[in-house]
Amino acid sequence: MSEDRAIPGYTLHRVIGRGNTSLVWLATDARKQQVALKVPHSETLRVHEAAERFGNEVRLTLKFKHPHVVRGHAGMAFGPKAFLAATYYPRGALSDFLPQLPERRLPFLEALRVLADVTSALTYLHHQGAVHQDVKTQNVYVTEDGRAALGDLGSTYFTAQGGQTSGSPYYMSPEVYHGESSSSASDVYSLGILIYELLSGERPYHGNTYEELMVAHLTRFPAPLVSLNPQVPRRVARLAELALAKRAHDRPSADALRRALLSALGETPEDEVYEDPEKDEKAAAMPARQMGRHGPLEAARPPEAAAVPAEKAEKESRWNPFRRKK
Numbered sequence: 604m605s606e607d608r609a610i611p612g613y614t615l616h617r618v619i620g621r622g623n624t625s626l627v628w629l630a631t632d633a634r635k636q637q638v639a640l641k642v643p644h645s646e647t648l649r650v651h652e653a654a655e656r657f658g659n660e661v662r663l664t665l666k667f668k669h670p671h672v673v674r675g676h677a678g679m680a681f682g683p684k685a686f687l688a689a690t691y692y693p694r695g696a697l698s699d700f701l702p703q704l705p706e707r708r709l710p711f712l713e714a715l716r717v718l719a720d721v722t723s724a725l726t727y728l729h730h731q732g733a734v735h736q737d738v739k740t741q742n743v744y745v746t747e748d749g750r751a752a753l754g755d756l757g758s759t760y761f762t763a764q765g766g767q768t769s770g771s772p773y774y775m776s777p778e779v780y781h782g783e784s785s786s787s788a789s790d791v792y793s794l795g796i797l798i799y800e801l802l803s804g805e806r807p808y809h810g811n812t813y814e815e816l817m818v819a820h821l822t823r824f825p826a827p828l829v830s831l832n833p834q835v836p837r838r839v840a841r842l843a844e845l846a847l848a849k850r851a852h853d854r855p856s857a858d859a860l861r862r863a864l865l866s867a868l869g870e871t872p873e874d875e876v877y878e879d880p881e882k883d884e885k886a887a888a889m890p891a892r893q894m895g896r897h898g899p900l901e902a903a904r905p906p907e908a909a910a911v912p913a914e915k916a917e918k919e920s921r922w923n924p925f926r927r928k929k
């Protein structure tokens with residue numbers, strides 16, 4: 604990284620990832636704590652909607668506080684010194700290591716645990732009135748002891764404020780393919796795809812092009828999950844199949860799925876009690892001198908210009924989700 608992009612207060616050790624938007628470093632902060640430091644590419648800062656998307660990710664990652672949502676420690680949403688310091692997950696994202704596993708699958712109980720954690724994160728976001736819009740293996744980070752956290756809040760928005768519909772074609776719901784608004788039910792659909800993928804080792808729908816995937820999501824039905832993996836408890840299989848209902852209102856809530864997954868793990872699902880995300884905002888803030896014009900604590904704005912409009916997905920070059928490396 605050139606000197607002018609150095610982030611004050613952090614020592615950079617090595618690059619651990621490179622996405623469309625940012626370069627991710629393993630770094631240590633002033634207290635010698637390891638963090639994943641996301642620094643937007645210069646091009647991201649030059650393209651308005653890309654910069655907005657990064658800024659949205661910074662603001663919301665700092666705002667939400669849940670054990671299964673990637674935690675932001677500090678950041679700056681906009682400007683040449685924009686960055687996000689977040690919890691570092693040494694195993695990386697699910698997509699980083701799944702392909703190396705036998706049959707591309709986590710052991711069954713580990714998969715259930717990861718899914719229960721992601722579903723708990725979604726239950727929380729939906730309870731806050733937010734829609735994630737990008738649930739997929741690339742955005743699920745896993746700890747050494749097999750616990751998961753949902754990250755990449757760049758496309759997340761609050762339904763009360765509105766936001767631009769977006770998604771990734773392997774995970775996108777029929778209504779998003781139709782160019783309609785996304786909702787918590789669209790997240791549940793993407794979660795249904797993830798459940799299939801983790802419990803059967805394969806995504807339910809395939810296609811080599813955006814159009815082929817669209818046809819599959821709009822017209823086909825997945826094979827019964829228990830036929831692909833007889834270990835899957837019937838209730839989980841039933842709800843996962845319902846999560847892939849073509850009509851949004853036929854899908855279960857994330858919370859219903861969370862309860863089924865926890866029961867499958869032999870646990871008694873409890874109601875989740877949430878901390879007010881505003882409560883510790885000041886504690887999570889950067890020192891004032893490091894705050895940009897749009898500091899990380901500013902109320903979250905909808906990522907209007909930031910997300911990938913589904914109907915434009917084919918046309919957009921950089922922001923076409925189908926072309927994203929993931």
Ligand SMILES: Nc1ncnc2c1ncn2[C@@H]1O[C@H](COP(=O)(O)OP(=O)(O)OP(=O)(O)O)[C@@H](O)[C@H]1O
Nearest residue numbers: 619620621622623624625627639690691692695696
């Ligand atoms: N908190 C983290 N802990 C460990 N590794 C991480 C973390 N965040 C990101 N990475 C690594 O960096 C890679 C790139 O991160 P990410 O996909 O978030 O980049 P991005 O440019 O913001 O995303 P996009 O391509 O969706 O725009 C990830 O695939 C992962 O390997």
